[in-house]
Amino acid sequence: MGNKHSTEFGGIFIQTSKAYYFPGEIIQGTISLNITKPGYPGRRLYISLTGKEILHGAFDINENSDDEGVLSTNTTTKIIKSEIVLYEFQQPTIPMGQFTTTFTFQLPSNIPGTYNKIHLSGAFERIIYKVKGYVVPTKGYKTMSHIQQIQVREPIYFPEQQIIGDGKVGDNGYCCRQKGSAQITAVTDRNVYRIGEAIRILIEVIDEERYQKPEKIIIQLENITQYKYKDNIETRLKIIAEEQISTTTKKLGSYKVLNQQEVVLFAQLKNHNNNDQYNMIQPSTNGDIIKSQYQIVIRASFGISCCNQSECLELPIQILSSTVLQQQSIQPPLGWNPIQLNDENLQLLASAKQSGTSLHSFSTYQKTLQGRNSYNEQQESQRSIRVGNSVRSIQSLNYQMN
Structure with missing residues (x-):
């Protein structure tokens, strides 16, 4: 059904019920044959499922530094x-005619999400999955696939919920002496976003030491990608978006230098273009050789620092694909009236390699993930994840969630 998949003897087409799936989900589909010439020497109709992680080429892993x-x-x-083998014809060649059969299989529950990052250099990072239908002929004939x-x-x-982070952050001043510190509290409106969506963060800053207030607060959306190849592990940090806000001093017991100000970041690069594949950010994934995660990083700047060392508050979030892919509609050839081959349901319960350890930068988040079973046992009214080490009450700093 379609010239791209045809030989002089006819063509083959495979179609799944939809274009995207979650790990552990059942996939259903149809394979169709349109044999227009007798004598094709292939008896067996196959279906296969493959998934690969690929790192190919040379690319910079220090984009944000010199x-x-x-x-x-x-x-x-x-x-x-x-x-x-989905079906086997009784004769040594496939007869002329139109044939169709269905299949069903289940994805493993521990596979990573699809990932496709292309670099200007031509290098690429991919996690891809393919379903293939084909007939293997004798030598000298083109495979129909x-x-x-x-x-x-x-x-x-x-489930969708807020992330609340609070803690004391500081900056090293001249000759690496401590120049100042501030108590920062931040709340995100959610913990899961789609590519391109707005990430809303409510921030409060208090200078409890009262002698060196921060000049500005820096809020960044940071991507952490970890690559594992041969016996090496490399980590690549990339700033996706950044906002800066100046502080104002108000004496409220301590100095509250920022009073519940909202900051909006977008889950995309500033030079994002729908037609520019090099500027597309990728969703979070947890593969074996490719792990990609995101976090909101909040820093307080106290002026010029010779050491370039700064503590920060980190709020881990998850980013999903931006759009729901629509399955392509296939137009059958004229006079399409196929014979239904044996209706067999196939269970391809493929084994998948268990993902490795998580990124070290997300240790707090991973501890929360490991405890999600106990989390589910908590009362339904709890709608947030806490990160940070402060014991200060922050009940007044909260987004209203629907």
Whole structure:
């Protein structure tokens, strides 16, 4: 059904019920054959499911600094590889006619989400999944096949809720002496966003030491990508978006230098263009050789610092794909009236390699993830995740959630 998948003997087409799935979900689909010439020497109709993680080429891992750091590799890791005979014709060649059959299989529950980052250098990082239908002929004949890529979405770690972070952050001044510190409290409106959405953060800053107030507060959306290849592990940090706000001093017991101010970041690069594949950020994923996570980083700036060392508050978030892919509508050839082959349901329960350890920068978040079973047992009214080490009450600083 379509010239792209045809030989002189006819064509084959595979179509799944939709274009994106979650790990553990059941996939249903149809394979169709349109044989227009007798004599094609292939008896077996196959279906396969494959998934791979790929690092290919050379790309900069220190985009936000002057340090040189280039990762160059060609590494591929298998996630899934399954193949099964869907139907076998009784004669040595496929007869003329139109044929169709259905299939069903289940994705493993521990596979990472789809990821496709392309660099200007031509290098790329990918986590891809493909469903393939094909007939293998005897030597000398072209294989009749069709491949459909499917998108696997990383599961949502938690129900939608706020993230509350609070703690004391400081900056080192001249010759690395402590120049100042401030108590920062921040609340995000959610913990899960889609690419391109607004991330709303409510911030309060108090200078409890009363002698050196911060000049500005820096809020960044940061991507942390970890690469594992051969025996090496490299971590790449990239600032996706940044906002800065100046502080004003009001004496309220301590100096409250910022009183519940809202900051909005967008989950996309500033030079984002829908037609520019190099500027597209990718969703969070937790693969074996590619791990990509996001966090909100909040710093207090106290002026010029020779050490370039600064403590910060980190709020981990999850970013999902921006759009729901629509399955392409396939137009059958004229006079399409296929014969239904044996209706067999296939269960391709492929084994998948368990993902490795999480990024060290997300230790607080991972502890929360590990305890999500106990979290679910807590009362339903709890609507936030806490990070940070402050014991100060922050009940007054809160988003109204629907």
